[in-house]
Amino acid sequence: MNLRQLRYFITVARLGSFTAAARILNVSQPALGYQLKLLEDELGVILLKRHSRGVRTTEAGRTLIETGTRALEAFAEAERSVAHFGKPNSKRISLGVAPTPGRALLPKLLPLATGAGDVLHIVVQQGMSDELIDAMTREELDAALCYDPPDLPHIRVVPLYKEYLYLVGSNGVASNTDNTVPFDRLSEFPLVLDGKVRPIRRLIDEIATSRQTKLDLIEVEPANVKREIIMHHGRSTIVPYGLFLDEIREQRVTARRITDPQLERTVALVLHQSLSANTAHLLEALIRPLVMRIIEGGELGWRNPDLPLI
Numbered sequence: 001m002n003l004r005q006l007r008y009f010i011t012v013a014r015l016g017s018f019t020a021a022a023r024i025l026n027v028s029q030p031a032l033g034y035q036l037k038l039l040e041d042e043l044g045v046i047l048l049k050r051h052s053r054g055v056r057t058t059e060a061g062r063t064l065i066e067t068g069t070r071a072l073e074a075f076a077e078a079e080r081s082v083a084h085f086g087k088p089n090s091k092r093i094s095l096g097v098a099p100t101p102g103r104a105l106l107p108k109l110l111p112l113a114t115g116a117g118d119v120l121h122i123v124v125q126q127g128m129s130d131e132l133i134d135a136m137t138r139e140e141l142d143a144a145l146c147y148d149p150p151d152l153p154h155i156r157v158v159p160l161y162k163e164y165l166y167l168v169g170s171n172g173v174a175s176n177t178d179n180t181v182p183f184d185r186l187s188e189f190p191l192v193l194d195g196k197v198r199p200i201r202r203l204i205d206e207i208a209t210s211r212q213t214k215l216d217l218i219e220v221e222p223a224n225v226k227r228e229i230i231m232h233h234g235r236s237t238i239v240p241y242g243l244f245l246d247e248i249r250e251q252r253v254t255a256r257r258i259t260d261p262q263l264e265r266t267v268a269l270v271l272h273q274s275l276s277a278n279t280a281h282l283l284e285a286l287i288r289p290l291v292m293r294i295i296e297g298g299e300l301g302w303r304n305p306d307l308p309l310i
Contacts, residue, residue, distance in 0.1 A: 003075060005039040006068045008032055009047060013065055014112055016054040020289035053296060069111055091279045092121045096132035096144035099223060100240045101267050104300065105145065108290050120282055129199055136272055143283060144270045147199060158269040158284060159305035160291045165200065165263035166255040168244050169236030182260040184213050191217040192226050192235040203263060204238060240265070242300045257301075266305055 012021040012032065022029045040047050047061035057065065097106060106124065113120040127135070129146035136144060136155055149157050167181050167189065186208075194201045196219070208215055218235070220226045229235050230253065238258065247253045269287055271280045295302045 001039060001042055003072070005035050006072060008035050009039060009061075010065055010068050010072065011112060012036065012048065012055060013057045013061055014108055015289045016056065016293050017289055018055065020285075023285055072111075091276075091282070092123065093142045093275070093279060093283060094123045094125065094140070095283075096125045096127055096135055096141045096146065098129050098132065098144075098146045098267075099126065100243045101145040102126055103245070104242045104294065105287065105290055109286060112286050112290075120279070120286070128194075130197070133270070136270060139272065139274065142272050142275045143280070145267065145287075146270060147265045147267055149268050149270045154273050156271045156273065156280075158271065160267050160269055160287065161295060161302040162264055162266050162305050163240050163242075163300065163302050164257050165238050165265065166241050166257050167236055168239055168241075168248075168253055168255045169230060170232075170234070171251070171254050179256055180259045181256040183207060183258055183263075184211060184260070186238075186258070187213050187215055189216070190235045191215055192220050192229045192237050193217050195219050195221055200238065200265070207261065207263075238263070240300075245300065268305075 008021070008025060008027075011025055012018055015021050018029050018032055022032050025032065036048065043060075043064075045060040046058050047064060048055045048057060102124070110122060110124075113122050125132075125135070125141065129144075129148070132141060132144040132146045133149055133152075133155075135141045137152070145160075149155070151157070167186065169189065193204065196202065196205065204215075207213075218229075220229060226237060230237055231247075241248070241255055244253055244255065248255050269284060271283075291302070294300055295304060
C-alpha cells in the first residue's frame with residue numbers, strides 16, 4: 001500500500017463516486033479503479049461496493065478511512081514542516097462559512113482538500129452570511145458558503161442547494177403529531193431569534209408584518225447562548241434543519257417545517273473575482289459532489305437549486 005493508493009481510496013470513499021474523484025485527482029477512471037483494485041488485492045479485503053448511484057464503503061473500508069486519514073494528515077504535516085525550505089506549491093484559500101453549511105460540509109470538505117494531494121490549503125472563517133459578504137467586499141475572503149448572496153460585480157455566485165426553515169424546540173415545546181406548522185401559528189411559541197439585521201430575521205419579520213402575526217420573541221446572537229435557551233428554557237427558534245441535526249437525531253429537540261408560506265433559502269458558493277480560475281474550479285469540484293450526496297440522501301431536506309420547493 002502506498003500514499004497514492006490511500007489518497008485515491010479516501011477521495012473515492014468520501015465522494016461516493018469514481019467519476020467525481022477522478023476529476024478531482026486528475027486521473028482517468030480506469031487508472032483510478034486499477035489502483036484501488038491493487039490496494040484491495042494487497043490487503044485481501046473489499047473496501048468499496050458499487051451501486052446504481054456510485055459506491056459505498058464496506059466495514060473494512062470505513063476502518064481504513066479513519067486510519068488512512070490520520071496517516072495522510074501525518075504525511076501532510078511532515079511535508080509542511082519542511083515546506084518553507086522550498087518553493088510553495090499549494091493554493092491557499094480563505095473560505096468563509098455560515099454556521100449550517102459549515103457544519104454539514106466542512107467535516108467532509110477539509111479532508112478531501114488534503115486528500116487531493118495537499119494542493120489546496122483551506123483556511124476557514126465562520127460568520128453570518130452578511131458578515132461574510134462584507135468580508136469579501138473588503139477582499140478579506142477568497143470564497144464563502146453563505147445564504148442568498150447579493151449580485152455584486154466583484155463576485156461570482158454558484159447556487160448549491162435550497163432548504164426549508166424549521167421551527168425547532170425542545171420536545172415539550174415544539175412537539176406535535178404534525179411535522180409541519182403554519183406560519184401564523186408561530187405566534188403560539190415563545191421564540192429566540194437573531195437580531196433584526198440578520199437575513200432570516202428580516203424574512204420572518206416581513207412575513208409576520210404582512211400577515212399581522214405578532215410573535216413572542218427575544219433576540220440573542222451568540223449561538224451557544226441561543227442553544228442553551230432552546231434546550232433548557234422553553235423557547236424555540238427558526239433555523240435550517242441541519243443546524244440542530246445531532247439534537248434531532250438524539251430526539252432532544254423536535255423540528256417542524258414551516259408552511260403557508262414555506263420559508264426557503266438558497267445556499268451558494270461565492271467566489272471572489274481575484275481567485276484564479278483553476279483554484280476556483282478545484283474548490284467547486286470538491287464541494288459539488290458533497291452537496292449532491294446530501295441531496296440524494298434526503299436527511300437534511302436539501303433540494304437542487306433549479307427545482308422548486310414543494
